[in-house]
Amino acid sequence: MSVKLRSVLITGANRGIGLQLVKSLTQTLKPEILFATFRDASKSQELQDLASQNKTIRLLQIDVRDHEKLAGTAEAVAKEVGDGGLNLLVNNAGISSKVAKLSAVRQQELLDNLEINAVAPILMTKAMLPLLEKASASNPNAQPGIGRAAVVNVSSILGSIGLNDLGGMYAYRCSKAAINAATKSMHLDFRKAKIIAIALHPGWVRTDMGGTKAPLSTEQSAAGIISLLESLSTQHSGKFLQYDGKELQW
Numbered sequence: 001m002s003v004k005l006r007s008v009l010i011t012g013a014n015r016g017i018g019l020q021l022v023k024s025l026t027q028t029l030k031p032e033i034l035f036a037t038f039r040d041a042s043k044s045q046e047l048q049d050l051a052s053q054n055k056t057i058r059l060l061q062i063d064v065r066d067h068e069k070l071a072g073t074a075e076a077v078a079k080e081v082g083d084g085g086l087n088l089l090v091n092n093a094g095i096s097s098k099v100a101k102l103s104a105v106r107q108q109e110l111l112d113n114l115e116i117n118a119v120a121p122i123l124m125t126k127a128m129l130p131l132l133e134k135a136s137a138s139n140p141n142a143q144p145g146i147g148r149a150a151v152v153n154v155s156s157i158l159g160s161i162g163l164n165d166l167g168g169m170y171a172y173r174c175s176k177a178a179i180n181a182a183t184k185s186m187h188l189d190f191r192k193a194k195i196i197a198i199a200l201h202p203g204w205v206r207t208d209m210g211g212t213k214a215p216l217s218t219e220q221s222a223a224g225i226i227s228l229l230e231s232l233s234t235q236h237s238g239k240f241l242q243y244d245g246k247e248l249q250w
């Protein structure tokens, strides 16, 4: 399948799944412009090296909690993408509280998980919406998909209420259930503009967050995600999908 992805923005792209998506996308779908965000230059050497070798990669320094800076970020993106707009937003940056038990959970980690995993991607999407609308409108004859405009909210199977059979993990589960709820609203709100919105479980992946026991490498997860991205169409929008395309219960 060959679908043209012109521009993409990936948050949390300095390590883990985000960094792998940058690497794999530049080798496969080869977007013309790939915005990769990082927050701490001292922890982003590999991303910086990639960007110095590949001029399609544009680095943006963002702490996703810095909501006041979102308008400036959207302006910087707008300048580079021009009339073509932004085709794909991947809200990937996330944290996971290590505390599993209710007896140990604290207010601050509940709030931190909610802020980074749910509030931030909602506000990032709000800031980028005019650019996504522009991308979709600039390609009116294409089928809905990444050739027009799409939002991918990187969620987790741990945010599924239906599949929760172990309990615990209040902070992380609630934050991912919240972004799942937001994804459904985005899907409904964006239908008219023909912008797709999905919640994505990347699989259990060997990253700092996923740990060494995870079954999937970042390469395997990214390869699945990219095939899914290529196939995205109206029928996927408003769904909670796994990296291999399987639909998950909310």
Ligand SMILES: NC(=O)c1ccc[n+]([C@@H]2O[C@H](COP(=O)([O-])OP(=O)(O)OC[C@H]3O[C@@H](n4cnc5c(N)ncnc54)[C@H](OP(=O)(O)O)[C@@H]3O)[C@@H](O)[C@H]2O)c1
Pocket (backbone or CB within 6 Å): 011, 012, 013, 014, 015, 016, 017, 018, 038, 039, 040, 043, 062, 063, 064, 065, 091, 092, 093, 094, 095, 096, 116, 154, 155, 156, 157, 201, 202, 203, 204, 205, 206, 207, 208, 209, 210, 211, 214
């Ligand atoms: N790995 C898994 O098994 C798994 C499973 C299900 C879902 N997920 C989801 O997949 C996404 C990526 O996870 P990962 O495994 O790649 O995690 P990771 O290796 O821990 O990387 C997390 C990324 O998010 C960034 N980030 C965190 N807080 C941020 C903030 N305030 N502002 C900007 N960036 C911030 C980090 O940047 P810094 O380096 O600056 O901290 C880093 O780039 C997350 O949304 C996660 O919940 C992962």
